[in-house]
Amino acid sequence: MALELKVAKTKTKASLGRKPSALFSLARVMSAGSAVSIFFGETPIKHSERMFFNGQLSLLLESGVSLQEALRGLQLQTKNPKMLRVLGAIDEDVQSGKSFSVALSRHPTVFSQTYVNLIAASETGGFMFQVLEELREMDERRERLNSTLQSALAYPVFLMAFSMAVVIFVLVVIFPKFSEMFSLIEDQLPLTTRVLMSTSEVFLNYWFVILLVFGASVLLIIYWCTTERGKAYLDHLRLKLPVIRHVYMELYLVQLMRVMSLSMSKGVSVMDTLASCRGVVKNHLFQQFIRDVELRVEAGEGISAGFSQADFIPQVVQQLVATGDQSGNLPRVLARTASYYERRLEKRLLTLSKAAEPLMLLVMGIVVGVLVSSLILPIFKLSRAVG
Numbered sequence: 035m036a037l038e039l040k041v042a043k044t045k046t047k048a049s050l051g052r053k054p055s056a057l058f059s060l061a062r063v064m065s066a067g068s069a070v071s072i073f074f075g076e077t078p079i080k081h082s083e084r085m086f087f088n089g090q091l092s093l094l095l096e097s098g099v100s101l102q103e104a105l106r107g108l109q110l111q112t113k114n115p116k117m118l119r120v121l122g123a124i125d126e127d128v129q130s131g132k133s134f135s136v137a138l139s140r141h142p143t144v145f146s147q148t149y150v151n152l153i154a155a156s157e158t159g160g161f162m163f164q165v166l167e168e169l170r171e172m173d174e175r176r177e178r179l180n181s182t183l184q185s186a187l188a189y190p191v192f193l194m195a196f197s198m199a200v201v202i203f204v205l206v207v208i209f210p211k212f213s214e215m216f217s218l219i220e221d222q223l224p225l226t227t228r229v230l231m232s233t234s235e236v237f238l239n240y241w242f243v244i245l246l247v248f249g250a251s252v253l254l255i256i257y258w259c260t261t262e263r264g265k266a267y268l269d270h271l272r273l274k275l276p277v278i279r280h281v282y283m284e285l286y287l288v289q290l291m292r293v294m295s296l297s298m299s300k301g302v303s304v305m306d307t308l309a310s311c312r313g314v315v316k317n318h319l320f321q322q323f324i325r326d327v328e329l330r331v332e333a334g335e336g337i338s339a340g341f342s343q344a345d346f347i348p349q350v351v352q353q354l355v356a357t358g359d360q361s362g363n364l365p366r367v368l369a370r371t372a373s374y375y376e377r378r379l380e381k382r383l384l385t386l387s388k389a390a391e392p393l394m395l396l397v398m399g400i401v402v403g404v405l406v407s408s409l410i411l412p413i414f415k416l417s418r419a420v421g
Contacts, residue, residue, distance in 0.1 A: 193397075206238065288376045
């Protein structure tokens, strides 16, 4: 490892010691000016870009490369134009005498308040490369958890969409071909066949109205979900629905305790840690809970008092936080609790995905069975009548 670091340091210094290339000059022109930032705007950077930034900057700083040289080297390695502009702006701010944390704080869509607070604490403590490495690992855990969640939802969503497509195809294409035939024995048709035939006629005659109503409903739902009232209602549902609430509760706890553990272990004050955590968890109820904890800490009651007053926080978490608060070893307790709930959440998502597959297949089987029986039974009755 030491040999690899030495080689990385030698290569970096050699590349930085040469005359700036045309690519580097272009990066400097494209990036950092306030006018350029205003013109292009600043959109969120992917987690993979930030993980690359954290990992490479940590390696360069640990190798003994200065911050300014490391930033210039990263500009040469970065291919993403958005990240290139951000790096250029940070480089100019650092050259002008601003601290690294202040330079990062000017790009809130890329670097959260938690990130900035940790970097600010590491600047005074002299362990920035360690903080950057831990931030990279935290981003990796978040990506792995998000990937697990998406994988658990992908197959059930696909089966549901496929089932709806099959139903619409049968109603629009298959049933109209039998409608004239079934009209001969309309009084003998099963209830499901009559319902499906009526639905098919509605689809064929009023498809434009159906599409218009469906599109308008989707747009209204999306708009409502973006309002404060809609967001609050959805946040409430996430923590109240029987099965989903456990998934979201554990997800929010992992996010919260990871940030609190890392921040407090690196010397960030409790109040700054709690303030930055409000932007980590995207749930109104959880954000209100964090504000309540802040108020109790300001009143001198301690973090455990705030946790014990939240009825949706699991009792075991309340007890662990109280133990860590009393023993003065809260960051370590939070880190272990986060690791436990992270493993538990991955197992829960795997179990739910495995349970959803046969359930969705059963639903598909029932739907297909109803469609087939609604077609086959009338044909048998018609053949008997003709015979």
